[in-house]
Amino acid sequence: MNPEDFRKNYRDLFGFVPDAIEDRLAVGKAADRMDAIGAIEAWREELLHRNALDRKTQQLVHFALLVGAGQERPARLHASAALKAGASVRDLFGVAETAAVTGGMPAFSLAIALISDAMKALEN
Numbered sequence: 001m002n003p004e005d006f007r008k009n010y011r012d013l014f015g016f017v018p019d020a021i022e023d024r025l026a027v028g029k030a031a032d033r034m035d036a037i038g039a040i041e042a043w044r045e046e047l048l049h050r051n052a053l054d055r056k057t058q059q060l061v062h063f064a065l066l067v068g069a070g071q072e073r074p075a076r077l078h079a080s081a082a083l084k085a086g087a088s089v090r091d092l093f094g095v096a097e098t099a100a101v102t103g104g105m106p107a108f109s110l111a112i113a114l115i116s117d118a119m120k121a122l123e124n
Contacts, residue, residue, distance in 0.1 A: 056085040064095045067111045068103050079118040
């Protein structure tokens, strides 16, 4: 795959190419390691998009795991991607409730803030 194919995959998922992915591509190119980037992208494609979970469930799981890890930036992307994939605000709130049990109020609060941002983005 070439970099445009990678970008297309992210546009399909998020509606745009995240800055971190553009950075990954630029550094891979500068290091003359685009084959390594290709291997990483093929691995992601296999594990994330060819497993038993549908895209909506996969994005909810991504959101949950990233919230639990306190990874605000990628969790924000996956909250929006979950909505784009057909998840409801209620589904995302369910993730926030589970985060409260597993990660306490900081995880719940982070999830709520990110869900709120995703909802506002949908309105615009």
